[in-house]
Amino acid sequence: MAALGETCNLNHAAEGLGISQPAVSKLLKELEEGVGVSLFERHARGVTPTVYGETLIRYSVDLLITMDNAFDEVNAIRQGLSGHVRIGTVLTPCADLIPETIDRIRASHPDLEVTIRTDSSEDLLSALRDGALDIVIARQQQAYTHLNFHYEPMYRKPLFHQPQYPKPVYPERPASDSLFFADAVYPDPVYPEPMFPEPVLVCARHAHPLITAGKRLTLADLLTKEWVLPPSGSVMRAEFEGMFRRNGMCLPNHIITAENLLIVTNLLEKNSMLTLLPEAVMGHYNKYGMMGQVPVEARLQRELGHSLEPYGLIHKGENILSPASRAVLELLRKAKNYNHQPLIQPV
Missing domain, CATH: 3.40.190.290 (D-Maltodextrin-Binding Protein; domain 2)
Incomplete structure (x- = not known):
């Protein structure tokens, strides 16, 4: 299923798997008979997955990733923590969360290879779905809720614990004017609050x-x-x-x-x-x-600066993550400028 999903061609899938094209056709037929639905639509140039086929392809890819992670975990136990972790992020965490986490990775797991991709939340979630990323820092998107990604919102800590308001400055007016009705030159300052994460x-x-x-x-x-x-x-x-x-x-x-x-x-x-x-x-x-x-x-x-949906740590589940990815996830959770729970509940 994973090979057919990648190639959409029986011959190319057979070549990649090192088996014959009739063997691939036979396996596909047995799968379709087992689940009782058509998984692919056949046409002259190849095959196109149906909605049922797309579902099985997604789970097949996850199963392959889980198997790879199992071997990685065995090697990690034997050799110490190593591997490759792929992180996707929206823009703001690049200013503090990502550099802080990279410093911690270098200090505690120097053999880890880390790839960082910056993109929109929608594109990052698409890459996570397709297995191109392990962890993303993004906002939830309605189109991906059916995938049941694990989402941990991250709330920025307030920059000001006790806001200091400047004294108002009034324009020059004739002595006969009353200051009671004067307007301040500068409006009241706006201070970020914990529920305004960005x-x-x-x-x-x-x-x-x-x-x-x-x-x-x-x-x-x-x-x-x-x-x-x-x-x-x-x-x-x-x-x-x-x-x-x-x-x-x-x-x-x-x-x-x-x-x-x-x-x-x-x-x-x-x-x-x-x-x-x-x-x-x-x-x-x-x-x-x-x-x-x-x-x-x-x-x-x-x-x-009105209240935005907070971005957060999103992944497919810790049981699917490799040991290296789980270690990076823990380091991301320890970011000093963030809380995992809002300090002020939204009204």
């Missing part, structure tokens, strides 16, 4: 005029700017578009779509473009003077 910020190059001016931008101001944004379907792109649509406005006309962060940072460095980044990622670039936060009205910042 605040999104408007960002630009560090010396961008909109940053140095210090003026808080309105939504109408943002409408006229040039943007470089992640592809449609990503959380940040959805937050961006939703911010305009909720306020009855069209989207900006000047948007470049780019997912590679090197391209994004280069475009920002050489142009007056704006982008959206998770707070943790922007903080990393800001530390090196490459990027800064563009101030926006407090109301807009609240819209960008």
